[in-house]
Amino acid sequence: MSNRGRLCPVLALSGAFLVGCGARSFSTVVADANGTDASSCAPRYGSAWGAALGVLGPAVAADAQGRNAYGGLTAMGAGLAESRDARGAVRWTAPVGAAGLAPAGDGGFYGTGYTAADAGSGVVAFVTRLDGAGAVAWSLTIAASANDWAGEFVATDPAGGVWVLGSEREQLPGPQAPLIERPFLARVDADGHVLWQETIGDLSGFLLPFGLVVEADGHALIGLRLNQGSLSVEGASYQATNGAIVARFNPDGTTSWSRSISGPEHDNLAMLAIGIDGTIYATGDTLHELAQTTVDVFVAALTSSGDILWRHSYSYSQGNQTDSPRLASRPCGGLVLAASTLDTNRAVLLLDLDADGTERRRRHLAGSCAAGGQCYIIPTGVVAHGADGIVLVGGFRGSFTFDSVSLRATQSDDAFVARLPD
Numbered sequence: 001m002s003n004r005g006r007l008c009p010v011l012a013l014s015g016a017f018l019v020g021c022g023a024r025s026f027s028t029v030v031a032d033a034n035g036t037d038a039s040s041c042a043p044r045y046g047s048a049w050g051a052a053l054g055v056l057g058p059a060v061a062a063d064a065q066g067r068n069a070y071g072g073l074t075a076m077g078a079g080l081a082e083s084r085d086a087r088g089a090v091r092w093t094a095p096v097g098a099a100g101l102a103p104a105g106d107g108g109f110y111g112t113g114y115t116a117a118d119a120g121s122g123v124v125a126f127v128t129r130l131d132g133a134g135a136v137a138w139s140l141t142i143a144a145s146a147n148d149w150a151g152e153f154v155a156t157d158p159a160g161g162v163w164v165l166g167s168e169r170e171q172l173p174g175p176q177a178p179l180i181e182r183p184f185l186a187r188v189d190a191d192g193h194v195l196w197q198e199t200i201g202d203l204s205g206f207l208l209p210f211g212l213v214v215e216a217d218g219h220a221l222i223g224l225r226l227n228q229g230s231l232s233v234e235g236a237s238y239q240a241t242n243g244a245i246v247a248r249f250n251p252d253g254t255t256s257w258s259r260s261i262s263g264p265e266h267d268n269l270a271m272l273a274i275g276i277d278g279t280i281y282a283t284g285d286t287l288h289e290l291a292q293t294t295v296d297v298f299v300a301a302l303t304s305s306g307d308i309l310w311r312h313s314y315s316y317s318q319g320n321q322t323d324s325p326r327l328a329s330r331p332c333g334g335l336v337l338a339a340s341t342l343d344t345n346r347a348v349l350l351l352d353l354d355a356d357g358t359e360r361r362r363r364h365l366a367g368s369c370a371a372g373g374q375c376y377i378i379p380t381g382v383v384a385h386g387a388d389g390i391v392l393v394g395g396f397r398g399s400f401t402f403d404s405v406s407l408r409a410t411q412s413d414d415a416f417v418a419r420l421p422d
Contacts, residue, residue, distance in 0.1 A: 045086045045389060046087075050407050052408065053071075053417060055079055056413065056415060057380055058395075058417065059071060059101045059381050060417065067085055067103075068083065068385065069101050073113070081109070081111055082417075086386065091134070094130055098128070102154045102156045106131070108134075110128070112164050113152075125150055137192075138192035142166070142184070142197060149168050151165075152165060153165040157218065159251070165211075166183065183199070183201070183208070197253075198253050200222075200233070200247075206229060207229075209222065209225075210225050211271040218251045221246060224245040224246075226238055236259070243260070244260060245259070245260055246261055247259075259306045265287065266286065268284050269282060270285065270326070271284075273329045275329045276330075276331065280304065281302075283300075283325045296315035296322050316347075328390065331387060335352075336382060336384060339379070345375055348377050350364070350420075377396045378394050378395050381393045389421040391417065391418070392416075
């Protein structure tokens with residue numbers, strides 16, 4: 001199974017980017033979305049820190065105590081996961097190539113990804129439980145057929161254990177037969193037993209998973225992207241023209257509801273987040289085919305019953321390509337949105353949003369490289385980190401400095417983790 005860009009977006013870059021993004025100045029945020037002192041609802045960790053990782057396609061997660069974990073792939077099914085405390089000191093490192101991470105509540109984390117099958121060719125999805133010291137408490141594989149399987153998203157279950165969202169890829173028989181991809185969803189208990197697993201969709205389309213969150217009452221919401229063909233979910237029918245889909249699942253694996261959040265143009269769903277009040281947020285990018293194929297990003301808010309509350313679009317500048325968004329909920333309310341921009345090189349646009357989508361602040365993170373060289377920064381994950389910062393992961397080439405974080409790539413295509421204070 002290839003990395004396809006969402007497991008490993010660094011590999012999808014052409015490398016033909018030039019240097020030169022202008023700096024911008026921004027106002028200082030002194031209050032949270034409710035206008036109150038942010039220190040009243042979450043801890044403040046203050047300092048910035050960062051590191052180059054030597055992996056590709058990094059993921060990131062953090063718990064309520066500020067302990068965070070991040071990791072990525074170094075080869076097929078191989079990689080590393082590492083955890084730092086709230087101040088940036090390394091807690092542990094584990095040889096787990098995780099495409100998705102979620103906190104376990106005791107200082108440990110769950111990771112999911114893919115690894116080589118025990119017999120024959122292909123890959124299988126895995127889920128691994130790392131304890132508070134980074135040791136493997138248990139690990140299991142998920143595969144219901146001889147096809148390729150890959151875990152991509154994992155979210156903590158309030159009842160214990162995790163939900164896992166990934167994809168199954170199958171080459172249909174015949175010389176002109178298509179390659180089909182469709183998601184799977186599984187629920188795993190705290191002891192590493194698969195309670196159930198379901199494959200979503202049929203063999204009539206190309207359906208991709210993009211996002212997983214779990215509500216406090218144990219229901220899970222998943223993001224789906226229908227690239228071609230058609231899809232039917234519990235009587236609701238979808239085509240690629242309205243293929244940005246959010247679906248809610250009951251704890252027993254049955255479908256609660258599904259709906260398209262697509263606008264009038266071509267939307268690509270990227271991921272989901274859940275607010276402190278239970279609001280569901282979905283983000284992605286929109287291709288404006290009638291406007292010289294420019295791209296911007298959107299965020300949509302939904303209720304737990306699937307009603308769309310609002311939808312807003314954001315871009316770095318008019319006519320600028322802004323895509324590959326990552327979204328996280330703030331512990332004191334509001335959101336942080338990280339997206340990739342293409343001006344003269346790939347850079348990161350960071351937006352602080354109120355709970356109603358109003359933009360409060362924007363920051364621009366651009367790299368630098370030697371004359372005639374190529375450099376870029378592209379985000380692959382973001383989490384809120386206390387009331388005064390975020391932890392951002394992504395791929396980069398060259399070097400960059402942001403606040404007091406200065407990093408230089410240790411290989412041509414590298415990855416980074418950085419805590420950026422507000």
